[in-house]
Amino acid sequence: xxxxxxxxxxxxxxxxxxxxxxxxxxxxxxxxxxxxxxxxxxxxxxxxxxxxxxxxxxxxxxxxxxxxxxxxxxxxxxxxxxxxxxxxxxxxxxxxxxxxxxxxxxxxxxxxxxxxxxxxxxxxxxxxxxxxxxxxxxxxxxxxxxxxxxxxxxxxxxxxxxxxxxxxxxxxxxxxxxxxxxxxxxxxxxxxxxxxxxxxxxxxxxxxxxxxxxxxxxxxxxxxxxxxxxxxxxxxxxxxxxxxxxxxxxxxx
Amino acid sequence: xxxxxxxxxxxxxxxxxxxxxxxxxxxxxxxxxxxxxxxxxxxxxxxxxxxxxxxxxxxxxxxxxxxxxxxxxxxxxxxxxxxxxxxxxxxxxxxxxxxxxxxxxxxxxxxxxxxxxxxxxxxxxxxxxxxxxxxxxxxxxxxxxxxxxxxxxxxxxxxxxxxxxxxxxxxxxxxxxxxxxxxxxxxxxxxxxxxxxxxxxxxxxxxxxxxxxxxxxxxxxxxxxxxxxxxxxxxxxxxxxxxxxxxxxxxxxxxxxxxxxxxxx
Numbered sequence: 001x002x003x004x005x006x007x008x009x010x011x012x013x014x015x016x017x018x019x020x021x022x023x024x025x026x027x028x029x030x031x032x033x034x035x036x037x038x039x040x041x042x043x044x045x046x047x048x049x050x051x052x053x054x055x056x057x058x059x060x061x062x063x064x065x066x067x068x069x070x071x072x073x074x075x076x077x078x079x080x081x082x083x084x085x086x087x088x089x090x091x092x093x094x095x096x097x098x099x100x101x102x103x104x105x106x107x108x109x110x111x112x113x114x115x116x117x118x119x120x121x122x123x124x125x126x127x128x129x130x131x132x133x134x135x136x137x138x139x140x141x142x143x144x145x146x147x148x149x150x151x152x153x154x155x156x157x158x159x160x161x162x163x164x165x166x167x168x169x170x171x172x173x174x175x176x177x178x179x180x181x182x183x184x185x186x187x188x189x190x191x192x193x194x195x196x197x198x199x200x201x202x203x204x205x206x207x208x209x210x211x212x213x214x215x216x217x218x219x220x221x222x223x224x225x226x227x228x229x230x231x232x233x234x235x236x237x238x239x240x241x242x243x244x245x246x247x248x249x250x251x252x253x
Numbered sequence: 254x255x256x257x258x259x260x261x262x263x264x265x266x267x268x269x270x271x272x273x274x275x276x277x278x279x280x281x282x283x284x285x286x287x288x289x290x291x292x293x294x295x296x297x298x299x300x301x302x303x304x305x306x307x308x309x310x311x312x313x314x315x316x317x318x319x320x321x322x323x324x325x326x327x328x329x330x331x332x333x334x335x336x337x338x339x340x341x342x343x344x345x346x347x348x349x350x351x352x353x354x355x356x357x358x359x360x361x362x363x364x365x366x367x368x369x370x371x372x373x374x375x376x377x378x379x380x381x382x383x384x385x386x387x388x389x390x391x392x393x394x395x396x397x398x399x400x401x402x403x404x405x406x407x408x409x410x411x412x413x414x415x416x417x418x419x420x421x422x423x424x425x426x427x428x429x430x431x432x433x434x435x436x437x438x439x440x441x442x443x444x445x446x447x448x449x450x451x452x453x454x455x456x457x458x459x460x461x462x463x464x465x466x467x468x469x470x471x472x473x474x475x476x477x478x479x480x481x482x483x484x485x486x487x488x489x490x491x492x493x494x495x496x497x498x499x500x501x502x503x504x505x506x507x508x509x510x511x512x513x514x515x516x517x518x
Contacts (some may be wrong), residue, residue: 153318153338153362154415163369168354241468243354 014218033215042219045204055079057200058224061117062189065124066182073129073181074174077136078162081170091137098130100186106195120192127188135177139170154195175239181233186228258299260281271296271419271451272317276478279312288476289326294419294468299445299452300402301462303509304472304518310348310455311423315479317453318344318421330419340368343417349404351396357383357394357407364415375414383408401417402433419451426461434461439493441465459509463502471509473516480512 017035024034033041045051076094080087106123113119143166151165167174193202201220208216271292279287282347286309295302302310315321317328327333330342342362350361358379359366365375386406396404405425412420428433442465445452451462456462462469469483488499497501 016311144350146346146350147352149320150344150346151363151367153320153342153344154367154411155338155340156367160367164363165352173353238489 013130018224024192031212034211037215038222041213042223045216045219047062050204051220051221054200054204055227056221057198058189058193061124061192062185063208064117065121065188066128066185068121069125069132069181069185070126070178073132073177074136077133077174077177078140078166080133080137081140082162082166087158091134092124094130094133097126098134100126102109102191103195106192110196115197119196120189121191124185127191128185131184132177132181134175134181136174139173139177140166143169143175171239171243175235179235182231182235183215183228186224186231233242255278264428268296269296270364271331272453273329274317275327275329277313277316277323277328279316279321280324280449285476287316287323288478290478292452292470292479292482294451297405297445297449297498298487299441299454299455299465300468300470301456301466302470302472303456303459303462304477305345305474305513306457308472308474308516309477310472314421314423314453314455317397317419318342320344331477339417341417342419342421343412345405345408345412345420345422345426346456347406349396349428351404351407353396356395357399360396360407361414364411368415378414379410382414383407386410400433402429404436405429413448417450419453422452422454424455424457427457436484438464439467441492459513460497463505463509464496468511469505471512473513483509 021035024032024037027034041191042051045054076090080090082226085115105121105126107121147165147169148161151161156164190202190205193199194206198206201224204220205217208214208220270293274290274292274294277287277290290313298496302313304310312321316323319333319335319342322336330339352363354515355363359374361383362370362375362379365378370482371379380392383389386409388406388410391399396407399407404455405428408425412422426437429437438461440453441454445465445467448470454462454465463485467484467489469485470479471481472478473480483505487499487501488496491499
């Protein structure tokens with residue numbers, strides 16, 4: 001069975017990359033390189049180390065921003081989910097934040113925080129945090145009442161109810177919020193490098209486009225997608241390790 | 254013969270009471286759920302709360318459990334007033350209320366875990382009760398891997414493992430299939446014999462109530478009050494297989510239906 005799902009994954013990869021190769025060979029546009037050209041550009045950047053230097057730049061705002069968003073986002077989400085008053089106070093901020101067109105806000109951020117790391121971290125946080133906060137809050141609010149009642153009837157203190165019932169029960173939705181938040185964070189990190197100052201992977205994309213080195217540009221885009229997918233898979237593996245029985249949803253369903 | 258008395262308040266309890274409900278009322282907003290309800294639960298026996306839906310039987314059970322506050326009146330456990338959940342009572346939930354992320358072993362040991370009992374000790378106790386409810390070998394399974402009936406056995410083992418004096422069961426068999434339910438009812442009788450605990454059992458099934466109970470309290474709705482208390486006398490010791498064709502069993506079932514039918518919409 002595992003072999004079969006692996007086969008399907010390989011097959012779908014083959015189809016997508018094959019289509020890319022054909023489209024590049026036709027070519028549908030002079031600015032569209034073939035798959036193999038892009039991969040050889042990626043290999044070249046890997047061997048001369050420039051891609052690692054670039055990721056050193058890009059990962060800094062990304063990791064800092066995602067870490068802040070995860071810790072602060074889950075914390076605030078818990079609080080909003082547990083307290084009605086706090087929800088009135090804070091939930092609207094994150095709903096507005098989620099709906100706001102980020103690109104339009106970037107000039108304001110640059111005006112306030114300059115063109116350095118701070119602004120980029122902010123962009124990542126604005127992208128990543130709302131979905132983490134809102135998912136956590138709704139997961140906490142939807143904890144099955146009978147589980148909380150069960151814990152109370154077996155003499156759980158409030159802290160036990162939070163740590164042993166509410167958090168594990170909310171964890172599938174919290175993790176799905178984290179996954180969405182992290183992928184939004186990747187978008188934010190690249191967006192900030194394209195819109196604020198070209199550094200890291202954003203720099204490779206901007207620079208190779210300006211000198212018409214399209215294979216390098218596509219290689220950079222491909223590498224960031226690959227990284228995001230790897231990271232999301234890692235997060236899913238972590239979730240499965242932590243809460244095995246949650247795989248199948250609630251017992252009372 | 255059965256002693257059937259129309260007014261609950263004048264029935265003297267057969268033995269001393271483990272749980273006494275005294276003049277309890279419960280008001281939700283402008284709805285009076287329970288009104289001035291008084292009822293005794295004899296020690297070591299199984300008492301059923303039976304009535305049409307909306308008669309407040311689950312509300313009463315949750316007030317006894319300390320999960321809901323009474324608007325007025327009091328609940329006494331061994332003479333002491335209840336103001337919250339306590340170690341002397343444990344609860345079996347209608348929807349099982351098992352933690353899906355925890356194994357059967359951890360679910361059963363959860364009550365003891367919350368009381369701070371050491372891991373090895375609480376798991377030994379849990380294993381004993383898992384075996385007692387017939388789930389030996391399923392300790393490391395997760396709830397989603399069990400059938401409905403097996404899940405409720407886990408709920409029962411969890412309630413037993415904290416060794417509470419009073420077991421509160423809220424329609425425990427309503428979510429399991431008919432055959433499993435019959436087996437449960439037979440096991441229930443054995444459990445009451447063996448465990449020497451006081452059981453309070455909420456059900457909407459007349460046959461189930463008569464089959465398992467030492468005492469049946471009929472509750473009538475809006476506002477809820479105890480309309481009668483029935484104590485079946487003669488068929489309890491005739492063996493699980495003979496109860497359902499005992500004339501007294503059949504009489505009581507008929508009699509209860511006659512008094513409840515007007516209240517069923």
